[in-house]
Amino acid sequence: MFLDLLISGLLAGSLYALVALGMVVIFKATDVVNFAQGEMVMAGGYLGYLFRNVLAWTWTTTILAVLACSLVLGLLLERVANRPLMRAQSFTVIVASIALGIILRNIARVIWTDEVYALAPVLSGQPVARLAGVRLTAQNLFVLLSAVALVAALYGFFQTKLGKAMRAVQQNRTGAELVGIELPAIFALTWGISALLAGAAGFLLAPLVGVSPAMGWIAVKAFVAAIIGGFSSIPGTIVGGFVVGVVENLAGGYISTAMKDIVTYAILIGVLMVRPHGLLGQGLARRA
Amino acid sequence: MGVSGAGARTRSPRRPPPAPESAMALLETRGLTMNFGRLVAVNSVSLDLEPGEILGLIGPNGAGKSTIFNVITGVYRTDRGAIRFQEREILGLRPHQVARLGIARTFQNIELFGEMSLLQNVRTGFHLQARSGVLGAMLQLPASARREREARTASLGLLEFVGLERLASQRAASLPFGQQRLLELARALALRPRILLLDEPASGLSHAETDDLSHLLRRVRGELGVTILLVEHVMELVMQLCDRIVVLDHGVKISEGSPAKVRGDPRVIQAYLGEDAT
C-alpha cells in the first residue's frame, strides 16, 4: 500500500508543482503572490470541457486551444487587474488578487452553477505499465509526461532572449529597467506563462475531480508546495509539490481521508513556523 | 521665516564639543562589504566617526554611500566586516535595535508617515521613552496620559527647533519637499540619538534652504551634542559643514581627510571627472 500511496502522491504532486510553478514565476518577476491562481486552473478545466465536450474538437486541437486560451486569459488578467496596480502598495495588490479570485470563481458559478461536469481523460484508464509493482494507467503516464514536458519547456524558455529578460527582471527590477527592458511587457508575459501552466494543470486535473468552480482549491496545495520550495526556484517548487502530494496521500491512506486536508494545512503552518524561508531557497522575505 | 529655525547665525568656529570619556571612535566600520548577488556595492570599507564631528560621505553615483547607511542601520544584511558603535558590535542588528541604541537616520526618499500630522510624526520618535502597555493605552490610565502629554510637549519642542511648530497639526504629506526633510530630521532627533545619519538632506533644496540647513545642522551638533554622518552630493554643503570627508567610488574608499585635502586629491578628481565624461 505504501508504494501505491507514494506513486499516487507523486502524480498528484506533479500537478501541485505545475500550479505552484505558475505562482512562483509571477512572484519572482512581480513580487506579487497571485491569489487567483486557482481560478486560472479552473478556467483550464472549463476550457477543456468547452472545446472537447461542447465543440467536439479533437484532443490535439483541444489541448492546443486550452493552452492558447489560457495564455490569452493570463495576458488579459494582467492587463486588467495587475497593470493598474503596478506601483501600488503590496497590500492593495494582495487584496485585489484575492478579490479577483472570488470574482472569477463566482462568474463560473453564476454561469455554470456549482454543478460538476465530467471531462473524459485523454488516454484510457487501463493499466499499461508497472512501476515498482504499482500499476500505472495510460492517463497517469500522460499526466506525468505532460508535466515533465511543460517544466522542460519552461526551462527552455528561460534560455531564450525573452526568458533571460524575465530572469533579469526577477533578479533586479530596477537594474532591468535601466538596461531598457520593458517591464509591462515582461509582466504580461509572466502572467501569460503562469496562466498557461495553470490552464494545463486544470486540463489534466479535470478528469480526476470534474469541472466545477471548486477546482480552484488545488491552489491551496500549490501554495504549500511553493512555500516549501521557498518561492524561489523551479526544482524547489517541484520538490515542494511532491512533498505535499506524498505526505497528504500517506496521511489519507494510513490515518483517514479527513486528515488529508488537515495535514496539508498542518504542513503549511508548520513550515511557516519552523522554516519560513522554505526548505530550499530564500522565501518571500526580501530584506534583513 | 525660511527653512531654518530661529537659531542665531553666528560664525562659530568649527570646533566640536569636548570629547567624552574615551578617545575611541564613536562609530567604526572595519572591512565592511555588501554584495547584491555578484554586484559588490560596498567593498571592504573602513571608516571612523569621531564623537562630535560632522563627517561627510561623498562619491559619484552608485558609489555605495546609501548602501553603507542601510548596512549600518541594519536594513541590509551582510556578514562581511564589522561595525562597532561605542565599542559594541552592531553588525546583524535589526533596524529598530540600531535605532534604540542611539543611531537615528533620515532617508533619501522621504519615509514620513504622510497621513499623520507633523506633531504625530515627531511623536513616534518618542515612542521609546513614552512607552505604555496596550492596556494602559486603551484604558487611558493616568500614568499613560501623563507620559503622552510629556511626549507631545517634547515633540512640539523639536518642531520649534526646526522651525515647523506653526504647522504642527497639518498633514505631513501636504508639506513642501524641503519642509518634509526638516520634519524627518525632527523625528530622528526625537530619539535623542548620539549619531545622526543623514542621507542626502540637501537634495532638492534651494541655495537659501541649503544654507539654513547647514546652520541648523551645526546647531544639532553644538546644542544637542549629536555626531553627524552625512551622505551628500551638494558640494557646497559638504565643504562648508563637514570637519572631515570620506570619498567612495564604486564601493571603495579612495580618499579621506579635511575638505581642503580631499578637494585637491587627484584620485577624487579622477573619480568625479570620469563620471562626468561618460
Added chain:
Amino acid sequence: MTRVGLLLAALLAFVALPFVATNYGLYRLNLMAINLILAGGLDILTGWTGQISLGHAGFAAIGAYASGLAILHLGVPFWLATPLAALFCAAVSLIIGAPALRLSGHYLALATFGFGEVVQLTIVHWESLTNGPRGLAIPAPDLGSVRLDTDRSLYFLIIPVTAVLMRLAWNLSRSGMGLALLSIRMSELGASSVGISLPRYKTLAFAVSAFYAGIAGALFGGMVKFVEPGAFSVAQSILYLTMIAVGGMRSIPGAIIGVVLLTLLPEILRGLQQYMELGYGLLLLTFIIFVPEGIYGRVRRWRSHAFPAPSAARA
C-alpha cells in the same frame, strides 16, 4: 447642543430604542454590533498595520466554541467564559502570528488562510468535542440570575459591550502605541528607523484583533444559542475584510458604515442570492483600487475640501 446634552440624548435613545423597535430589528442591530466588534478589531490589524488576515472567522469560531463548551461542560458563567475564550484566541494568535509576521504580508495572508481552514476542519472532524457539522446548542447567556433570552435583553448586553470595546480601540488609536501601530502601514522603513519593532507591534495588533474576534464569536454563540462550523468559513473572513475596505479603514465610523452596509445588503438583495459572493468580490476589488480610503474616507475628503481646516487647529 452641549457635549453633556448630546451624551444624555444618546443614552436616552439607547435605552428607548428596544421599546420601539421590532424584535427582528433588534436582532439585526445586535448582529451588526457583533460584526462591528470583529471588524473593528480586524481594522487594528489590517487598517492600522497593513497586515492581511484571511482567517479571522477562525478566531470567532474559537471564541464561540471555547466559551460555549466552557459554559456547557465546565459550568463557567457566560460573563467569565467570554473574556477567557477571547484571551485564548489571543494566545493562539501568538502561535501562528509571531513567525509569520516577521516576513512579508503574503505570508500572513497564507498562514491565516490556513489557520482559518484548520479551525473549521478541526471543528467538523472533532465530533466528540464539537458535535461536528451538526453544531452545538448553547444556553442563553446568564448574568447571575438574569437569563438573556430575548433580543431586547441581549441588546442591553451587546450594545454596551460593543461601545466599550470601540471606545478602547479609539483610545488606543490616540495613544503613542496606537501611533506606532499606524505608522507601520505608512512606512515600515520609517517606523523601524525610530525604534519601532515591526514584529513586536504587528504581533500585538494581531493578538488584539484576535481578542476582539473571540469576543464577537462568543457573543454570537450566546445570541443565537447555537454554533456550527459553516458560519465560520474563509468567505466570512473575506467578508469582514470587505466591510472595512468598503466602509473605510482606520476609523470607527468607517467600520460602522461597512458593517451596516454588508450586513443589510444580503437582506435587501434577498432574491439575488447566487450573485451575493460575486457582488462582494466586485465591491472589494472596486473599492481597493478606486476608493482605497473607503466610503468614510471619501466623505472626509469632500468635507475637508468644502470646509478648509482652521489654521489654529489643536495639534
